Structure formats: structure tokens, C-alpha cells
Amino acid sequence: MTFSYPAFWQSEFDEHEAVAAATRQALAEPFEKMLNAAAACAKSGGKIMFIGNGGSAADAQHLATELTVRYKTDRAPIAAIALTTDTSALTAIGNDFGFEHLFARQVAALGKKGDVLIAISTSGNSKNVINAIAEAKKIGVTVVGFTGKTGGSMGSLCDILLNVPSATTARIQEMHITLGQMLCGALEIKLGLVETDKKVPKTA
Numbered sequence: 001m002t003f004s005y006p007a008f009w010q011s012e013f014d015e016h017e018a019v020a021a022a023t024r025q026a027l028a029e030p031f032e033k034m035l036n037a038a039a040a041c042a043k044s045g046g047k048i049m050f051i052g053n054g055g056s057a058a059d060a061q062h063l064a065t066e067l068t069v070r071y072k073t074d075r076a077p078i079a080a081i082a083l084t085t086d087t088s089a090l091t092a093i094g095n096d097f098g099f100e101h102l103f104a105r106q107v108a109a110l111g112k113k114g115d116v117l118i119a120i121s122t123s124g125n126s127k128n129v130i131n132a133i134a135e136a137k138k139i140g141v142t143v144v145g146f147t148g149k150t151g152g153s154m155g156s157l158c159d160i161l162l163n164v165p166s167a168t169t170a171r172i173q174e175m176h177i178t179l180g181q182m183l184c185g186a187l188e189i190k191l192g193l194v195e196t197d198k199k200v201p202k203t204a
Helices: 005-026 028-043 055-068 087-096 104-110 127-138 152-156 169-190
Strands: 048-052 080-082 116-120 142-148 160-164
Touching (some): 005 169, 028 116, 104 127, 116 127, 127 142, 160 169
Parallel strands (some): 116 142, 142 160
16 A cells, blocks of 8 residues: 555544534533533532543543643642542552452542543443443532543433544544643633633623
8 A cells, every 4th residue: 555645644634623623513512511510510629530541541641630730820729630540549449340440449439429520431432431430420420521433331321421523533532632621721711710811702
């Protein structure tokens, strides 16, 4: 097979731009619901928990850090934690209970009513993510799902679902980190921790 670099370059950007446009069109409403849930959680002293596997684990860690440290400017921290980073917990749970309980066990230990769980899975079918969602709902944690493709099992389980309209894993992941970083920026402003970005029109 002959590889055409110019064609590859163009096609990747074409697909990215098409998925970004479709995401912008489709997910404004669930994004606002997620923002409102996250803001209510932060205001009430709750925390935002992130979970995911592989690349989605990296996104979970990335976004939790944006909230606890800073996004654009220095401000008060926002309580958030990625349940993907404690190697002792992950290996103990995997060894003693099984990989499918990796996140559910941590949600049971750390979650409380009023918290928010952001569950990231491109397929929507990751067993350890599904089990964590079930555990979260038992204790009154609001569940936000980041997924794609058909939405998988997460489609009917999450309180708020951001289902990226694409079947391509890479494009779904690109939209997940975009939506996640948008959440960080919007949450800072909604909580009054930073000045409104000049590019964002102020509302009454």
C-alpha cells in the first residue's frame, strides 16, 4: 500500500473538524447540565471523581489536576480526584477483587452523596467503569458519562451523558479532552473563582 502523507494529513484534520462540529451541535445541552452539576457539587463541599482506562485514564488524571491546581490563572482549588493514579489501591483491588472492581471499590470508599463521578469510556462498555457507575448511583453520586459510538451500556446508566457523535476512538478521545478542559474553564468562571474570559459574553 502506498502511503500519501499529504492525503493522510488532510483526512485526519477533515475528520477531526467534522467531529468537532457535530459535537458542538449535539452536546451543548448535556454539557450545561454537567457544568451545573459540577458547580452545585463544588459549592456544597463535594468532590468530582474521574475514572477511565488507558487513554481515558490519562484524561481523568489530566482533568483532575486542572481542577485541583489551576486551569488558566491562579485561583482557589476545586476538589477533584482521579481514581486511576494510586498504584497500591489499583494493584490491591485488581489482585484481591478483580480488575472489574478497580473503580467501584474506590467509589464506595471515597464517594458520598452530592459528589460527581465523571466516567470516561470511548465504547461505553468498560466493565470496571460500569460497576463504578452502579456503585455511585447507590450512594447518591451524580454520574456524568463521556463516551462515543453507540454509547454502549453507559447510555442508559448515566444521569448526564456526553456521547461524542463518532465511531473513531481517536476522534472521540480528542473531543473528551476538549469537553473536559471546557468544563474546567467554565467551572472556574461559574464558581466566581476567576474573571469572565473577555471572549465569553457576560450574562445578566
